[in-house]
Amino acid sequence: MRASTSDGRLIISAWDISQYYYCKRKVYFLKTLGVPAPPKRKMEYGKKVDENEKRKVMNRQTIYGYDKSEVEEIIEKLHIIDEELGLEGEIDQTIILKSGEIIPVDIKYTDQTKIQKHHKKQLTAYAILLDKHYNTNVKKAIIRLAKQRKDIEITITWQDKENLIKELKNIKNLIQKEEIPGPTTPTKCKYCEVRKYCQAYK
Secondary structure (H helix, E strand, O other), rough: OEEEEOOOOOOEEEHHHHHHHHHHHHHHHHHOOOOOOOOOHHHHHHHHHHHHHHHHHHHOOEEEOHHHHHHHEEEEEEEEOOOOOOOOEEEEEEEEEOOOEEEEEEEOOOOOOOOOOOHHHHHHHHHHHHHHHHHHOEEEEEEEEEOOEEEEEEOOOHHHHHHHHHHHHHHHHHOOOOOOOOOOOHHHHHHHHHHHHHHHHH
């Protein structure tokens, strides 16, 4: 079911944005046609890793590279909706430093160690939401590669945010119209939850 604003306009999530930049056709099946995405084993595993990560964080002397004394608060699963933009997201962890700086953290459970474009777009969406929610300017985000126990810091510029805000219209148009996009590169199909539906259109 598609989320909408109080006046009926479409709301898309930061996860939708990530899927759009991974494969536009996947977004079409999930959001336009409403195809149910079966839970993947790595997602179930990820939930367990997520809980472990939460427990471990406060036991560290440093938290994502910051001394514990610098951290004011860690918010788990912060959900923000911006009806004006038609954007929402649930951030795995939001780090609020005593300096006032706010940093979104996305925990990934993957064998890949290279940050892809769709990962940064998702974090940029989180930054946009946090900017509005806290009246701030998020300049960086962190991806926690749980399996590798590695943190990667990503710079987010105002241009990154402006570009994504402009692209929101195109993403919403894709979801709302009835035209199926072309397929992505075959290497991405191997791990796709909607592959069996997509193959019928090839």
